[in-house]
Amino acid sequence: xxxxxxVDDDPDMVEAGRIVLEREGHTIESASNTVDxxxxxxxxxxxxxxxxxxxxxxxxxxxxARQVRREGHKLPILMLTSVNxxxxxxxxxxxxxxxxxxxxxxPVDPATLVEKVRALLAGREGAQx
Amino acid sequence: xxxxxxxxxxxxxxxxxxxxxxxxxxxxKYRVDVSExxxxxxxHPTHFTSGEQFLESVAGGADFDLLLLDLELPGISxxxxxxxxxxxxxSVLTIMIISSATxxxxxxxxxxxAFDFLLKPFSPEELRHAVRKxxxxxxxxxxxxxxxxxxxxxxxxxxxxxxxxxKAPLNAIENYLRILQMDEPPERLPMxxxxxxxxxxxxxLILELLDLTRIESGQMQRSFxxxxxxxxxxxxxxxxxxxxxxxxxxxALRATDPVEMMADPAxxxxxxxxxxxxxxxxxxxxxxxTVTVSREGDIVTITVADTGIGMTPEESAKLFxxxxxxxxxxxxxxxxxGLGLSTxxxxxxxxxxxxxxxxxxxxxxxxxxxxxxxxxREAAQGDGVPHGAANDxxx
Numbered sequence: 001x002x003x004x005x006x007v008d009d010d011p012d013m014v015e016a017g018r019i020v021l022e023r024e025g026h027t028i029e030s031a032s033n034t035v036d037x038x039x040x041x042x043x044x045x046x047x048x049x050x051x052x053x054x055x056x057x058x059x060x061x062x063x064x065a066r067q068v069r070r071e072g073h074k075l076p077i078l079m080l081t082s083v084n085x086x087x088x089x090x091x092x093x094x095x096x097x098x099x100x101x102x103x104x105x106x107p108v109d110p111a112t113l114v115e116k117v118r119a120l121l122a123g124r125e126g127a128q129x
Numbered sequence: 130x131x132x133x134x135x136x137x138x139x140x141x142x143x144x145x146x147x148x149x150x151x152x153x154x155x156x157x158k159y160r161v162d163v164s165e166x167x168x169x170x171x172x173h174p175t176h177f178t179s180g181e182q183f184l185e186s187v188a189g190g191a192d193f194d195l196l197l198l199d200l201e202l203p204g205i206s207x208x209x210x211x212x213x214x215x216x217x218x219x220s221v222l223t224i225m226i227i228s229s230a231t232x233x234x235x236x237x238x239x240x241x242x243a244f245d246f247l248l249k250p251f252s253p254e255e256l257r258h259a260v261r262k263x264x265x266x267x268x269x270x271x272x273x274x275x276x277x278x279x280x281x282x283x284x285x286x287x288x289x290x291x292x293x294x295x296k297a298p299l300n301a302i303e304n305y306l307r308i309l310q311m312d313e314p315p316e317r318l319p320m321x322x323x324x325x326x327x328x329x330x331x332x333x334l335i336l337e338l339l340d341l342t343r344i345e346s347g348q349m350q351r352s353f354x355x356x357x358x359x360x361x362x363x364x365x366x367x368x369x370x371x372x373x374x375x376x377x378x379x380x381a382l383r384a385t386d387p388v389e390m391m392a393d394p395a396x397x398x399x400x401x402x403x404x405x406x407x408x409x410x411x412x413x414x415x416x417x418x419t420v421t422v423s424r425e426g427d428i429v430t431i432t433v434a435d436t437g438i439g440m441t442p443e444e445s446a447k448l449f450x451x452x453x454x455x456x457x458x459x460x461x462x463x464x465x466x467g468l469g470l471s472t473x474x475x476x477x478x479x480x481x482x483x484x485x486x487x488x489x490x491x492x493x494x495x496x497x498x499x500x501x502x503x504x505x506r507e508a509a510q511g512d513g514v515p516h517g518a519a520n521d522x523x524x
Contacts, residue, residue: 012301019308082296106296107303110311 001025002121003044007037007064008052008080013106017050020110021117034064041068041075048120049077051100069099076120082106134169137264138192141176142183142210143199143226148249149176152197155253161261163268170264179203180210187219195263196221197247200234208234211241222267224259226251285346292335299335303328330464337468340399341451344475351393353503358388358397358422358429365401366420369409376414380405383421390429391502396476400431403469404496408435410463411494428482431498440488448486449474473498 001024006017009032018028029044031037033055041049049068053061065077077100101123102116141152156172163170175193177183180202187193200207207225214220225238228249235246244266245259303325310321359382366380373380401420408418416436423430438459440448447453454460454467474484482499 010297010301013304016301016304016308082300107300107307110304110307 001027002047002117003027003029004048004050004117005037005040005044005046006030006050007032007034007040007055007061008050009033009055010052013052013080016110017108017113020113024114024117026117034060034067037064038067041073042071047075048117049075050117051077051079053079053081065100076101076123078102078104078116078120080104080106080108133167134171135268136171136173137194137267139172139174139195139197139260140183140186140193140221141174141197142178142180142202142207143176143197144178144203145199148199148226151253152176152256155256156260159257159260161264163265166268166272168268168272170268172260180205180207180213184210184213187214187217193221194267195260196223197226198223198243199226200238201228208237208241211238211243215241222263224263281346285342288338288342292339295335296332299328299332326464330466334466334468337466337472341468341472341475344472344479351396351503353391353393355389355506356392356394356397358390358392358424358431359384361394361397361401362420362422362431364398365405366418368402369405373409373412373418376409376412378409378412378414378416378418380409380418381420383419384423388422388424388429390424390500391504391506392480392500393503400473400476400498401433403473404431404433404498407469407496408433408437408494410465411435411460412437416493427501429500431500432495434493434495436493439490439492439494440486441490442488445486445488445494449484479503 004021004026006014006028007030008014008017011032014030014032018030021028029040029046031040037051040046049065051061051065053059055061057063061079065079068075068077079100079102081103082105101120104112104116139152139156141149143149153174153176156174159172161170162168172195177186181204198207198210202210205213211223220242223238223243224245224247225243226247226249227234238246244263247255247259251259306321306324306328310318310325313321362382362384366382370380405418405420412418412435417434418436419432419434421430421432440455444455444457448455449470451471452467453471454465470484477484477498477500480500480503482501484496484498486494486496488494
């Protein structure tokens with residue numbers, strides 16, 4: 001089973017993710033901001049990063065994702081967004097601007113979360129073989 | 130106390146040279162303090178020898194704050210000028226210069242929007258007095274408009290901040306509910322389902338609130354195109370078809386020919402989605418929803434009729450007010466935000482139209498929305514200046 005890092009400033013979002021993913025047998029670590037998140041990533045080498053777009057700043061999550069890639073980490077990134085039409089923003093998978101592997105719109109249905117995590121981890125193992 | 134300086138442009142229209150020179154000489158040096166709002170007005174006079182010349186300049190885009198208009202002109206009269214300005218929606222605060230105070234002209238000029246009169250021959254002091262009165266009116270009404278606009282902005286900012294802040298807790302609650310849903314004993318599942326439904330209602334409320342304030346604040350990004358009004362009508366019917374079929378409600382669109390207008394497709398979608406979802410929601414099982422779209426001259430008319438619970442005249446009268454939901458035994462099981470129809474009315478008015486309802490308790494309701502082209506058709510190609518009814522409320 002995998003080690004997963006969740007970076008989200010909403011403790012309940014972290015907790016909900018933890019409950020769902022621990023049931024699947026994963027180990028969960030968490031951080032509530034980008035600085036702690038990056039430190040945890042360097043120290044613990046998780047297999048997957050689950051990242052909130054908006055934390056203290058509207059694009060914190062995006063900046064962290066870019067930093068992670070810039071520093072050469074190749075782990076899959078799953079990004080959670082609550083960005084919808086009300087924001088007038090439209091974020092899409094653009095590897096240049098948004099170097100993440102998958103998007104999930106908040107609130108996340110537990111089954112969807114489990115499914116996406118499984119797929120991303122499988123992809124990673126496949127790549128390593 | 131001297132306040133912020135504002136230079137008002139004054140157009141004098143008259144063919145008598147001494148009059149024009151006198152006006153120019155007097156106004157150049159004249160200052161008016163509107164101390165209530167801290168503004169000092171100065172004047173920049175321009176003159177025109179005929180009504181035609183003045184109107185040509187206005188048509189070319191010139192803007193004036195004040196108009197000194199001689200009733201008797203060589204070509205078209207001062208009254209014609211006022212009528213023309215009124216029709217073009219380019220009214221200017223006007224002081225009419227008249228040589229004899231006839232009751233009839235005064236009434237006609239006032240009806241056409243003249244603010245004040247000066248009787249020839251007038252003294253410099255009389256001119257200054259009239260200009261001071263007009264300036265007070267102009268500056269104060271602009272200030273009032275600015276404050277209203279500012280209030281709308283504050284409301285919009287407040288509501289949009291609130292809406293975004295509410296989304297995070299709603300998401301957290303929904304996450305936990307969905308986790309509970311996975312292994313809750315079956316007898317408790319209905320409670321979780323209801324909680325999720327109510328949560329969804331709350332999210333809709335937030336989005337509708339954002340739509341409403343966005344329309345009000347004029348912050349909406351609108352993009353106009355030539356739309357066949359039947360397209361969003363079909364899309365909305367399609368969207369609610371499944372829900373309607375469940376309750377054996379038949380839906381029909383009555384419009385065989387294309388009904389074209391210049392509009393923002395997303396806004397038309399909002400109108401149809403709202404009216405049709407209501408028509409299904411408040412219908413009886415096995416009822417009908419009939420949608421018509423038509424165009425006659427300038428006006429596009431959309432009607433949505435249902436065979437539902439209907440309303441009393443008292444209920445109909447308050448239906449378009451924000452947050453008003455008609456509460457009675459027929460509606461207490463139906464969820465809604467009470468914002469949709471007030472949004473539709475605001476939207477219709479942006480298009481120089483309106484939204485109205487005719488209803489009979491226990492028989493059904495007929496909603497009518499009228500719209501005009503948001504911009505002239507040629508504007509789609511980018512060579513038209515947006516003006517007219519659609520922009521009245523925004524300016």
